[in-house]
Each structure stands twice: as C-alpha cells, then as structure tokens.
Amino acid sequence: MATVVVQQPLGKYGMESWNSAICDCGEDLSSCCYAYWCLPCFMCSTTGEFGESTCLPLVDILGPAVMAAFGVAICIPPVGLAMRVAVRYKYQIGGSICEDIMVSCCCICCSWCQMNREIKARKKSIRIVQTNPVMQPLPMAVNPQVVAMQQPMVISAAPGEVGPAVQMTTINTVAM
Known part of the structure; x- marks a missing residue:
C-alpha cells in the first residue's frame, strides 16, 4: 500500500x-x-x-x-x-x-x-492502493513435458512504508 x-x-x-x-x-x-x-x-x-x-x-x-x-x-x-x-x-x-x-x-x-x-x-x-493487472501465462507449446501451475502471490509494502503494491506470479515446473 x-x-x-x-x-x-x-x-x-x-x-x-x-x-x-x-x-x-x-x-x-x-x-x-x-x-x-x-x-x-x-x-x-x-x-x-x-x-x-x-x-x-x-x-x-x-x-x-x-x-x-x-x-x-x-x-x-x-x-x-x-x-x-x-x-x-x-x-x-x-x-x-x-x-x-x-x-x-x-x-x-x-x-x-x-x-x-x-x-x-x-x-x-x-491511502491509495495501486494494483497491477495479472500477467497472462506464457504459452507452453515449446516443451510439452513441462506442467505449470500458477499460484498468485501478492506482495505489498508494510503499513507505514511507501511503495506500490506488487503482484507476482510464481511458476512451479515439474519435469516428466
């Protein structure tokens, strides 16, 4: 925030x-x-x-x-x-x-x-809350053996700190 x-x-x-x-x-x-x-x-x-x-x-x-x-x-x-x-x-x-x-x-x-x-x-x-749009996942056509699961994770500034709210996406990969 x-x-x-x-x-x-x-x-x-x-x-x-x-x-x-x-x-x-x-x-x-x-x-x-x-x-x-x-x-x-x-x-x-x-x-x-x-x-x-x-x-x-x-x-x-x-x-x-x-x-x-x-x-x-x-x-x-x-x-x-x-x-x-x-x-x-x-x-x-x-x-x-x-x-x-x-x-x-x-x-x-x-x-x-x-x-x-x-x-x-x-x-x-x-208080102004800034949100960033969720980024679309990259196409996985390059390597079909990779299975991707997306878990959104929101990181924001602690109360009292000045900084924008950041939304990140983590990708877990599993090789077959």
Missing part, C-alpha cells in the same frame, strides 16, 4: 498553519456545541485524542481553586496553554508563545475547539 502525505499550507517562519481559524466553529458544529455546553468533558476528550491523559485538563479546573485557597491568582490556564503549544510543536504549526497565551486567556473555548479540529484533521489519512 502506498501512503500519500498531504502537506498543509505554510504559515509564518516557513512552518505550517492551522487548518482552521480560531473562530471557525462552523466547520465542526457538533464539537463546538459539545465544548460550549460541557467544556471540561470536551477538554478531557480532546487531550485523550491527542494521546495525553484524559485527566490532565482537570488541573485547569481545580488548579485555580486550590491556588486561590493559598492566595495565588492564576489567570493563564496552564494545561490549555501547554496543550496548545504541544499541538503546535507536534504538527509544526507556526506561531508564538505570546499568541498562545492570548488565545488561551481570552478564548479558551475557541482555543480547545481549534485544537480539536486540528487533531481530527491530522488524524485523517489518505
């Missing part, structure tokens, strides 16, 4: 850009509604899709309450910011930490929706 990699448009600094803008919730309305009505659950499911612990966003929820009890004010959600930076780093998306801080502080729900859309878009892969 051959795997086709679709490149994203390049953003600032020669890196890729986000697949969707921060306020493009209309592209995935069900996720937007899920985030709006139950942001903690949405945050947990998004971190799970990204491959991190699903309990990680609970720090954003419980962290400010614990810190306020000790008299320390937190205005930047640490997990939201860390996830945004991790998504940018993993998918090589251009941007800066200042942009991430502003988005995480001002539009946390939109930030999580954008990260979710990006993770879903990057998980989709396009």
Whole structure:
C-alpha cells in the first residue's frame, strides 16, 4: 500500500498553519456545541485524542481553586496553554508563545475547539492502493513435458512504508 502525505499550507517562519481559524466553529458544529455546553468533558476528550491523559485538563479546573485557597491568582490556564503549544510543536504549526497565551486567556473555548479540529484533521489519512493487472501465462507449446501451475502471490509494502503494491506470479515446473 502506498501512503500519500498531504502537506498543509505554510504559515509564518516557513512552518505550517492551522487548518482552521480560531473562530471557525462552523466547520465542526457538533464539537463546538459539545465544548460550549460541557467544556471540561470536551477538554478531557480532546487531550485523550491527542494521546495525553484524559485527566490532565482537570488541573485547569481545580488548579485555580486550590491556588486561590493559598492566595495565588492564576489567570493563564496552564494545561490549555501547554496543550496548545504541544499541538503546535507536534504538527509544526507556526506561531508564538505570546499568541498562545492570548488565545488561551481570552478564548479558551475557541482555543480547545481549534485544537480539536486540528487533531481530527491530522488524524485523517489518505491511502491509495495501486494494483497491477495479472500477467497472462506464457504459452507452453515449446516443451510439452513441462506442467505449470500458477499460484498468485501478492506482495505489498508494510503499513507505514511507501511503495506500490506488487503482484507476482510464481511458476512451479515439474519435469516428466
């Protein structure tokens, strides 16, 4: 099987850009509604899709309450910011930490929706399977004593490798 990699448009600094803008919730309305009505659950499911612990966003929820009890004010959600930076780093998306801080502080729900859309878009892969036609057997009129049996054998590239699928035919000969 051959795997086709679709490149994203390049953003600032020669890196890729986000697949969707921060306020493009209309592209995935069900996720937007899920985030709006139950942001903690949405945050947990998004971190799970990204491959991190699903309990990680609970720090954003419980962290400010614990810190306020000790008299320390937190205005930047640490997990939201860390996830945004991790998504940018993993998918090589251009941007800066200042942009991430502003988005995480001002539009946390939109930030999580954008990260979710990006993770879903990057998980989709396009696969093209190439098959070659079966070759016709050669006529055996030259030597009638040879009996040929054909057994088709398909060899393809392993998952993750790039290469066309190849179909080969083996011929077993028996001399009389």
